[in-house]
Amino acid sequence: MRKPGSRRSRQRRLGDALAAVLALLASAAADAQCEELRPFKIVGDAIPAALTETAGDATRGRAIILDRRLGACLLCHTGPFPEEKFQGTLAPDLTGAGSRWSEGELRLRLVDPTRLNPQTTMPAYYRVEGLTRVAQAWRGKPVLTAEQIEDVVAFLSSLRD
Amino acid sequence: MNFLLRPLVALATTIALAAAPDERRSGYDIAGPEIRAMQDDDTANPGNLWVLQGETLWGKPTGAADRSCADCHGDAQMTMKGVAARYPAFDAVLARPLDLEQRINQCRTEHQKAEPLAWESEDLLAVTAFVARQSRGLPITVSASLELRPFLALGKQLFEQREGQLNLSCSQCHDDNWGKQLAGNLIPQGHPTGYPIYRLQWQSLGSLQRRLRNCMTGLRAEPFEYGAPQAIALEFYLMERARGMPMDAPAVRP
Incomplete structure (x- = not known):
């Protein structure tokens, strides 16, 4: 039986915490990405280039x-x-x-x-x-x-x- | 040429200014004949149910003081005549305007030693409707006193400020586009002559603050909390904007 404070278990808990933090950061980044507006350029009274690569339907x-x-x-x-x-x-x-x-x-x-x-x-x-x-x-x-x-x-x- | 034109321009300006108040239309003025008929007939106007309930509450002792509204104010038909047409009104102790609902609750807590009634509760709507009914036909005459000016300015600013995700101001619809159709709805000028109103869309009586919250939600804006200083300032500005127009509470509106 491993003691709760053993090195292995501490390492594992650290690993879990790290994974959780990374997951959180990744999801925050994904949120930011999905809410960030695509850049566009105004020329005269128009935005000539489409905002997306795929054509509109x-x-x-x-x-x-x-x-x-x-x-x-x-x-x-x-x-x-x-x-x-x-x-x-x-x-x-x-x-x-x-x-x-x-x-x-x-x-x-x-x-x-x-x-x-x-x-x-x-x-x-x-x-x-x-x-x-x-x-x-x-x-x-x-x-x-x-x-x-x-x-x-x-x-x-x-x-x- | 100039000396000939100038008086003409002055005259035209005078006529334009004089004509401006006559262009105001209440919700009643622009309503269809069915809604008008419903409002005018006490037995058909659903708002009258709240008025009758309010009349009962008016005479009923309540709170730790065991006093009724009538114990202090007597016959509302006499003492409340024209009162709703003057609200929101300045409270010297609080140094800010209170609307009619807040004034009723102030009476409850200070004089009746009772709990304030919740916003939009049946009882608060009932007492408000009963008091407002006593101003029917009387012109809106909110105070123009100096201490109210900052609140009027705030109300005007809020009325003209674009807000919400849809980025529209009250003024863009109710000053600039009244009389046009917003999908199936005729845009009114937004004069608060008849609050609390029975709104067919609500199937209920509701306050001006509830109506303002509806509009704000439609604009995808964060609505003002009930009783928020901004909400009262906006109410006050709307009443000032409708100065002189006759009260018609409880009004029926689509």
């Missing part, structure tokens, strides 16, 4: 626009969505958005429209800095992920007059 983008817990775009906007009876009248109609704006212009208008108009009613969908009293559940998180931004850009670009 227009079908998913359409669903994000309609989903009140994701884009919730139709709270304020109207658009070509016959299944949504209640659409907002605060903001421009999204019909033909892809004819009016390039992909890059749409991307900046989603990511942070206050860069173009500080007084705009449109929320910044990919920004976590410079916000006030954000509720605990949403703190440090953008409204949409980089992938979701690209999905919405892909769908809006497909809306041609």
